[in-house]
Amino acid sequence: MASVTLESLTVRFGGLVAVNELDLQVRDGELRCLLGPNGAGKSTTLDLICGKTRPTSGRILLGGTDITTLHEFERARHGVGRKFQTPSVFKDLTVLENLEVARSANPSFLHSLRVFRTSVQGRIQEVLDLVGLSAEVATRAGNLSHGQTQWLEIAMLLIQDCQVLLMDEPTAGMTIQETEQTARLFSQLRGEHTMIVVEHDMSFVRDIAETVTVMDMGKLLAQGTIQEIEADPKVREAYLADTGDEAHA
């Protein structure tokens, strides 16, 4: 079970309440889009879930387990993976070497046994196929395109068996083709992983969205299908007018 539940989650930075009594429930295997204007608290919410930031109050549950007080590395061991806006791949290593390093960053008992090496290699191949990097195994990560670098970083989370994928603006800087390929990848990951995706690209959100959550000033502003969200006057006022995307709403 990898559902994510936030209960009245709050974090203060001095006088600023960046996330304010946020309640959120994301089902096991769901792909949830998180929208909102700049400074709404979206990235901070991901920081709270992965353990980079500690809440002032409230609870975070993974499945039935309260992970609120766990350190970031302990949450990673529970399968929580975070992809930041700036990719953190090793540029001097090949695609394959990056995946091997990622795999060894989360060693399990079975992983270290020789007999399982073939299955690890099989899994690496499976992940490479999934993210579309099979032809690039020997390419230095520094020579990948921007989109390929993002996919490699996602592959590094998948190879660590992350059940929960927290993605912060995964398509930022991508070409239209790369964005479309990322939408296809996310559709394949849906059902297998619980995903929370912060995005500003509304056409991408329309392609991938099931339920959309909109935040504003640290609070939940609206939640529903993309059609409901785009028709919601509160959302149009607080957010969509800013994205230049209101014509589609």
Ligand SMILES: Nc1ncnc2c1ncn2[C@@H]1O[C@H](COP(=O)(O)OP(=O)(O)OP(=O)(O)O)[C@@H](O)[C@H]1O
């Ligand atoms: N470590 C921190 N210390 C102090 N203030 C912070 C910290 N992290 C975030 N903030 C503030 O909290 C608020 C929410 O920031 P956050 O980055 O979560 O917004 P966001 O919705 O992700 O915005 P954007 O779409 O611009 O990335 C902002 O006012 C930000 O300046």
